Amino acid sequence: MFYVLVAIWGVGVPLAILLQLVKHEPALGIPLLLAAFAASGAYVVRRARKAEQRRLDAARLAQIRDVQSREVARYHTMSPNEFEHAIAYLCRRDGCTDVRVVGGAGDLGADVIATAPTGHRIVIQCKRYGLTNKVGSPDAQRFGGTCYSVHGAHIAVMVTTSTFTRQAIGYANAQRIRLYDEHALAGWASQTGPAPWHQASVPAA
Structure with missing residues (x-):
């Protein structure tokens, strides 16, 4: 009633x-x-x-x-080398072990290598680009050609202070490469978003 x-x-x-x-x-x-x-x-x-x-x-x-x-503004003031060390710091801060900065001549696409808290080997390529300089498909393809076969990645990540082209995104999705643009990076750095190894489910190490 x-x-x-x-x-x-x-x-x-x-x-x-x-x-x-x-x-x-x-x-x-x-x-x-x-x-x-x-x-x-x-x-x-x-x-x-x-x-x-x-x-x-x-x-x-x-x-x-x-x-x-x-x-994001803070990362834009860094040199490429400083950016690589900043990404390595984020890995250590969030529980990674065996963190190494390996970028430089002959790095074969890897800038930071670490063992994630999940036990997976994470291989990261860092692109400290300006906002108008997008990471393109050639960059993604070069990294895709070495991240698994050469560096033995369980989790392959490209991190940039910019964004990715549509072609780069398509290639990365096909190759299971995780992309962190300026927004995802800002979330990771400020702990308001996930770290790359928590972005999605991954196979057992």
Whole structure:
């Protein structure tokens, strides 16, 4: 009966009608009026709670974006070599062992090699590019040709301060290479997003 009364109120029973009903049929009108006010009060409370949650979610998202923006800006000031060491630091910070920076002449595509907390061998190529210089398919293909066969990667990752071309993304997906653009990097660095070895499920080492 209560839900029927709530439904009646929800479709807009005029208050005047309810008051008349209370006056002439109090046995029916008073419970109906109380139920209507209870239902409308609960509705108002729910709306207020939802509005407050949306406000909190928006504030948290803005805070995360601000932190991530500052992280990306910091990486853009680094040299390529400094960037490689910064990525190695993130690996160590998040529990990797045997972390080595191997970038340089003859690195065959690997800049950082480590053992992830999951026990997997992670091989990372670092591209400290400007925002207008995207990582293209040739870069991804060169890395794909060595990350597994030469470096024995369980998890192969390309990390950049820029973004990737559509062709690079297509190749990387086909070769199971995980791509970290500026946004994913900022999330990893600020611990508001996953590290590369948590990005997706991986086969057992």
